[in-house]
Amino acid sequence: MKPIAPGGGAATPSRSRRRPDLTLPLPQRDPSLAVPLPLPPLSAPSHPSNSAINSAINAAINTTTSITSETPRLSDLERLRRVGSGTGGTVWMVRHRSTNRIYALKVIYGNHEDSIRRQIYREIEILRTADNPFVVRCHGLYDHAGEIQVLLEYMDGGSLDGRRITSEPFLADVARQVLAGLAYLHRQRIVHRDIKPSNLLIDARRRVKIADFGVSRILAQTMDPCNSSVGTIAYMSPERINTDLNHGIYDGYAGDIWSFGLSMLEFYLGRFPFGDNVGKQGDWASLMCAICYADPPEAPPTASREFRSFIACCLCKDPARRLTAAQLLQHPFITMAQVPSSLPPPPPPPSSSVPAAASSFP
The missing domain is CATH 1.10.510.10 (Transferase(Phosphotransferase) domain 1)
Incomplete structure (x- = not known):
């Protein structure tokens, strides 16, 4: 008796519908090259509440030992002027009232999904551990009224986007x-x-x-996969x-x-x-x-x-x-290069650029 195919007809034994020898080669990637995530997963339910995430973020900020100075309280930061904005958020020049120190405060818009918030939080923690004079310092992280705010080193010359350097x-x-x-x-x-x-x-x-x-x-x-993908x-x-x-x-x-x-x-x-x-x-x-x-x-x-x-x-x-x-x-x-002491500084940034740390938003 011939086997019956799903459509009701007799199946043909000589014609196999599958080729087990055909495989699709997948790219081999070195997992060691991924950006490290030094913090363990949050010990929270699979769908934690915003309060649970906020508590974890605040706990990580308080326990980070790579930065010796205490993170200023958000209420102690005075916004002086907006130095850049985009669809993703705004960068403010802020002053710490008690020390008069200037920072850049990057306010990230939107109520992000919990998984995205956790990922942002973990990667900002990587920023906080970076200690090098050629990497912008991250001083703190705040989660306020649904907005993630990052306190960064202020760079008064702005980004090099749009600059021409002929020297x-x-x-x-x-x-x-x-x-x-x-x-x-x-x-x-x-x-x-x-x-x-x-x-x-x-x-x-x-x-x-x-x-x-x-x-x-x-x-x-x-947030903006179509427009931002081109720039990336x-x-x-x-x-x-x-x-x-x-x-x-x-x-x-x-x-x-x-x-x-x-x-x-x-x-x-x-x-x-x-x-x-x-x-x-x-x-x-x-x-x-x-x-x-x-x-x-x-x-x-x-x-x-x-x-x-x-x-x-x-x-x-x-x-x-x-x-x-x-x-x-x-x-x-x-x-072999030696920068002459009389070399003029770079021109001021164009009006469209953002003269602050972490200036680009998608």
Whole structure:
């Protein structure tokens, strides 16, 4: 008696409906490259209340030992002026009343889902443990009236977004400071994942610091995925966009170097390196194709040999051949550069930029 197929007809034994030998290869990722989450999961029910999350956040703030100074109370902070805003929130310049110290207060809008709030809270805790002169300091975290507020180091020069730096000695000094911050983060096994000009901040003393790793990336994924994805993709490495380019292996450290090199070249050119027709706000599909399949951008012939070599070391299509942050600090473009004392400071930020820490919002 022939077996009956689900449709009522006789099944054909010689035609198998399944091929057990066919498999879909999945990208192999190194779990050690993920941004570490040093805090254990909250000991709360699977759907904790806001009060439970708030209590956990406050407890973590009070028990963090990496910052010696006590986190100021939110009520002791006076908002002086708004220095930037976007769909995700607002950055305020604030003053601590008792010490007159100036901070940047980043107010994140919205009542986020509990899972998102926990993720933001954990990644802000990573920010709080970062202790390096080339990484923006996070001083505290508040959860007030449904808004997450982050107290950050204030950078009075604003972000480097939209700046053109034609002086190679000055650009080398900027690159040196960013690389020092990246080398520190990578030693801590922290991958930034969102290096771009708007996340590189400068102050009046020409000190450059890295900002916004972690939190902005989470917000970009949850609040404005269409618009924010273009800005993020613009600085992504080819193998991160298309995992087939590197056999499914993504090295987050090498990805940071690509983003860094693209940012340095943008400063030198005064425009996005992939061209005017494939810009950061253009057709994102064309932009991804250009990043993945076009030749990597190069420094122009008018640049020094050292700078052209430096950019080539950062924007190598093969991630295994990109130099690390520590290796790039030994490149002649960095070691041979001497910033003259008479070098003028960078121009003031344009009105559209945000002169404060963690300036970009999705």
